[in-house]
Amino acid sequence: MKKPFKICSLIDLVKSVLELLGGIALILVGAIQLSSAATQQERLPAAGLVLLGAVLVVISLCAFYWLSAFKKEFAKGGKEGYDFKLVLKYSILALIFAQMPTAVVTLIDRKQNRDWLEIRNPKRNTANDLFDEERPVYEEGYQSESKTIIRMVSSKKNDKAYRTRGIEDIGSKNNWKGWLYLAPVIILVAIFLIYPLINTIFISFTENYKYASGEFDGLTLTNFTYILGLTDKANGAHESYFVSYAIPNTFLLVIVTVPVSTIIALLIAVALNSIKWFQKILQTIFFLPYVTNAIAVGMVFSVIFDRQGVINFIFGTDTTWIYGANQYVAMVPLVMYIVWSSIPFKILIFLSGLQGIDKQYYQAAQIDAAPRWKVLAKVTVPLLSPQILYILITSFIGAWKEYTSVVGLFNGPGTRGRAGEPNMETIVFYIYENLNQNTSAAAAAAVFLFIIILAFTGLQFLASKKRVHY
Template sequence: MEKKNNWKAWLYLAPVIILMAVFTFYPLINTIGISFLADYDYTTGTSSGFTFDNFAFVLGLKGVESGGTVSYLTDVIQYAIPNTFIIVIVTVPLSIIIALLIAVGLNSIRWVKSVLQTIFFMPYVTNAIAVGMVFAVIFESTGLWNYVFGTMGTDWINNGASSANAMFALCVYIVWHALPYKILIFLSGLQNIDKQYYQAAQLDAAGKFKTLMNVTVPLLSPQILYIMITSFIGSFKEYSSVVGLIGKPGTSGDVGYRNMYTIVYYIYDSIAVNQTHYASAAALMLFIVILIFTLIQFKVSKTRVHY
């Protein structure tokens, strides 16, 4: 019986499978292949053979010789990797904690709840580039941020602002933009928690903070794990926020200045200059890093996530 009707199931799945095979699976496998090819040219599809040098080049271990001088790529090891890790380590925990607090707050009020929910969800439906442009205006040296906090004249993202300043502005922007989706997930998770757990905690004289840490967070742990994994992956792939906020890979007008590089920014840049083999190597390394992080999280979650 089952075998007989199998072809029907495949037929229904065919459109998705074909599209995914062409636009997802093939590029995925091809990326792995290209990352091991020397001097791959995607316009002609030619290369000069198998090599590991692409990885070494991206990590700045091996230089490229042209006209008698050997030049090393330093942008990735000096800027892209540290920046990406800073973004991950700062924005992921911060946005999760803030989103959790806002979700708990929203869940505990009744009045104007739906209005506030809508307001908090607005950034999610707003384009990242558009939001980035607004933040760029806010963080101008004569912008709103400086006006409100009395730091007039400080350069955050332009005119050769320091990496720390630019990173601060970038993190504020990323956290703000990441909140709505997380709040939404947490809020739906909170609404599934039986009210009696809170009544029980109240009867046992547990304070607000204790209830949050001992009841809410553990019972929300499946959602927290989900959000953690997806935001770790998302943060490792951060790129559009830099484009949106700063518009270029560095804080100064100098074309070669790339102090706000991220790994994915480098990947896109490399593709643009027909260095697909370097881009592929970087992408593969990023993939492995994300994989390791995700595995660690699953491992940790086994003891921390309940159910």
């Protein structure tokens, strides 16, 4: 209960501070422009800037107020039990006010950006000027176009060959404004993507990193050797599950589920695309697994594959699939479940790709008496290759990070749940398991996974250069 609120308020706080600063900066810039402006036309956009800055400042001050109120109420609650309604109200108000400036800026930007950002010197910067010096600048009917500006597509400011007189390269001059608009996103990305990434890499090199306090005893490489089972910790702890279970399990899932589900999805999509009746209904049916919940359906699968379950009943077998099963036997329901749940999205993508392929290619192939498999292999698949590449890359990455299906099916890292060996563990599962107690090792495993995925995806892109036809 505590944590999410804290994080929420922190983000809002950071945002409002930034917006306050941004508002003040805008007011300053507007004021400077206003003081140097000579004509009515120049004054207008500058005034707009000042106004916008003022609005930002007011909004962010509001956000500050609600945030502090929220914090006060929240802090009070810690000791005496807080009024939940009040906390919620404050937090929502704070949230709204903290988000508002972004929305305001975006809206104004979309509507007005031409008027108050790009027009500097309309007299010189008209398209007319460029081609005809003698011509009267504003002709009847051309008035509305007079604010047109030509952006030079040149990153080299001083490259003389690109220089043209009479044109102001606004693109380069207004750069800082672009950065200003991007700032909220960049800051968010920095906080939630780049910082965690760098921090993870950092933690993976620290010794005895303490999750709660953030303290550690110097830098080391032993975390990596530890998870790979090469060295033991100082306290004698030995790690063998990562190499014996997490890596092979993950690798097996990657090389089995992705090709199998992609091929099945492709075949289903091609079949769906070639029928006329019930296409929409079947499409809906095939899409159903996508809207189901992974954990819930995982439990259903574990019931189906139970010893007294449907599968054993149909095939007349007496195999232990889930609880207490052998590692590789338990892989069967796991793989089937992952394939089942990953097919619908692929079908959707493939179908949309298939519908974009010109029917004439198929008519041409028909006239050339190409058999069906050949049409599929030589025409459909190459023309669908961009979609196939997309699906392969995303689902390979997804398969490397497989986790929820194991939880859903086995309710733990192994076929005996929490008890027994974690024989169904995947890399991500290992990371979760070790996050609290053994943060450095978890971080090392995360970095290990990151490098594998990066290399794998890079390889795929390399391989795709020849095979993908855009």
